[in-house]
Amino acid sequence: MFTGIIEQIGKVIALEPKAGDLRIHIQVSELDWSDVALGDSIATNGVCLTVVELSGNGYWADVSRETLDVTTVKKWQIGSRVNIEKALTPQTRLGGHIVSGHVDGIGEVVERRPDARSERFTLRAPKNIARYIATKGSITIDGTSLTVNKVDRELFDINIVPHTLEKTVIGDYKPGTQVNLEVDVLARYLERLLEYGKGGGEITREFLSEHGFDQ
Secondary structure: OEOOOOOEEEEEEEEEEEOOEEEEEEEOOOOOOOOOOOOOEEEEOOEEEEEEEEOOOEEEEEEOHHHHHHOHHHHOOOOOEEEEEEOOOOOOOOOOOOEOOOOOEEEEEEEEEEEOOEEEEEEEOOHHHHOOOOOOOEEEEOOEEEEEEEEEOOEEEEEEOHHHHHHOHHHHOOOOOEEEEEEOHHHHHHHHHHHHHHOOOOOOHHHHHHOOOOO
């Protein structure tokens, strides 16, 4: 699990096709690697990847065909910049929101325009996930926890302050840029609960307990 608070910007330095999928090498020179071990998870532009090899100031990870199909990883090139966040610990401050690193779909930047000292972006989400995006709700874009300012069907706006523009790859965005989107996990669970009710099942205390909603 992650918080959506980006720690550093990394860079893709190797892409190695492996029997139909991909192994990638990410370099993050200014990140503290002392608490990272093989098998740990690192969110890379919002994609939860498992460390299979450490390389001093970076890591190697395997990318499955499923991940290649549903994320922007397939478009990465040598030199591509990526947002990096290590998995949260019990001591981590939850400054963003709960992020799983499981990308729901690929969105696209439609417009970028100045808004005082900030930048306002309009993005388009795939229709199958647009229904989960709500005004003032949370969304994860390339691993960054953000607040939605406005929604109009498949289009939604976000406002990015100067610090976030500098410390994440959002500063690189322009119309046509494709991004990884992860919607708020609570929206997905709520939809499932409603679907269960429509199917004739009763939402009882026992049902909620079984699905972890009584904690």
